Amino acid sequence: AQTVTQSQPEMSVQEAETVTLSCTYDTSESDYYLFWYKQPPSRQMILVIRQEAYKQQNATENRFSVNFQKAAKSFSLKISDSQLGDAAMYFCASIFEANAGGTSYGKLTFGQGTILTVHP
Amino acid sequence: DGGITQSPKYLFRKEGQNVTLSCEQNLNHDAMYWYRQDPGQGLRLIYYSQIVNDFQKGDIAEGYSVSREKKESFPLTVTSAQKNPTAFYLCASSIFLNQPQHFGDGTRLSIL
Numbered sequence: 001a002q003t004v005t006q007s008q009p010e011m012s013v014q015e016a017e018t019v020t021l022s023c024t025y026d027t028s029e030s031d032y033y034l035f036w037y038k039q040p041p042s043r044q045m046i047l048v049i050r051q052e053a054y055k056q057q058n059a060t061e062n063r064f065s066v067n068f069q070k071a072a073k074s075f076s077l078k079i080s081d082s083q084l085g086d087a088a089m090y091f092c093a094s095i096f097e098a099n100a101g102g103t104s105y106g107k108l109t110f111g112q113g114t115i116l117t118v119h120p
Numbered sequence: 121d122g123g124i125t126q127s128p129k130y131l132f133r134k135e136g137q138n139v140t141l142s143c144e145q146n147l148n149h150d151a152m153y154w155y156r157q158d159p160g161q162g163l164r165l166i167y168y169s170q171i172v173n174d175f176q177k178g179d180i181a182e183g184y185s186v187s188r189e190k191k192e193s194f195p196l197t198v199t200s201a202q203k204n205p206t207a208f209y210l211c212a213s214s215i216f217l218n219q220p221q222h223f224g225d226g227t228r229l230s231i232l
Contacts, residue, residue: 035220043208045163045223091162107178108153108221110162 002027002096006111013082014119020067021077021114023092029053033095034068036077039113040088048090051075079116087118122147126211126224132232133198133205141196141227143211152194153212153221156180163210169194170216198229206230 004025013019025034036048051059051068059066063083067076075094079086092111124145133139145152151170155163165178169188183202188194194213198205208228212221 033220043157043210043226043228045210045212047220047222050220107165108163110164112162113160 002029002094002107002109004092004094004109004111006092006114008114009112010115010117012117012119013079015082015084017082018078018080019082019116021079021090021092021116023075023077023111025073025075025092025094025109027073027094027096029096034066034075035093035095035108036064036066036075037091037093037110038086038088039091040085045091049077082118084118084120087116089113089115124211124213124222124224126209126227128227129225131227131229133229134232136200138197138199139229141198141209141211141229143194143196143224144192145194145211145213145222145224146192147213147215147222148191149213149222150191150216151214151219151221152188153214154178154184154186154194154196155210155212157208157210157226166196166209 006023032053034051038046038048049059049061049064058068063080065078091113127142153168154166157163164180166184167186169175172191175186175188185197208226210226211224214221
């Protein structure tokens with residue numbers, strides 16, 4: 001089975017500091033997509049950053065960057081200069097290829113989530 | 121602005137009743153999805169559709185049904201066969217399969 005695992009149920013950080021959220025995954029596929037989603041108290045799912053597995057360069061979006069280690073199957077999210085608005089549940093997710101009824105499709109698999117608290 | 125609209129925001133179901141959750145998108149996306157989220161948990165895939173008039177079961181399809189008669193719309197019906205329907209339901213869409221999914225604001229379903 002292809003899985004995504006977030007081993008940190010909760011993390012906290014001081015405002016303006018840096019925090020890293022961990023994510024590991026397991027797949028036999030060679031090509032796939034990895035994502036970090038943010039879910040604030042409003043419950044809306046917001047795409048933070050994405051990484052294609054075939055790309056060696058780590059993705060960056062403003063204060064958000066990833067450390068993608070393909071061999072180790074690790075995909076951590078670093079948030080720099082943390083802000084109060086970063087407080088949310090963060091989900092690591094991946095699209096692995098799956099099959100249903102003979103049709104191949106990309107199944108978005110989520111980790112369990114990490115609750116991030118930002119202290120002023 | 122383009123986006124995904126889910127309605128209603130809150131929904132209550134009586135025992136033995138079927139209820140339908142609406143999901144509409146104006147992003148011109150081919151693929152649409154329904155997820156269920158239980159408190160403190162990640163998302164689980166209920167159904168997905170990659171094109172009009174076609175849909176496939178996800179991981180937890182039992183007790184649910186969908187239709188995809190129009191590209192813009194992908195309603196989810198929670199039937200009386202779903203014995204534990206209380207959850208937060210999220211609809212999503214993507215340009216096509218394997219692309220990043222954009223989510224609606226969700227519907228919270230509770231049992232009366």
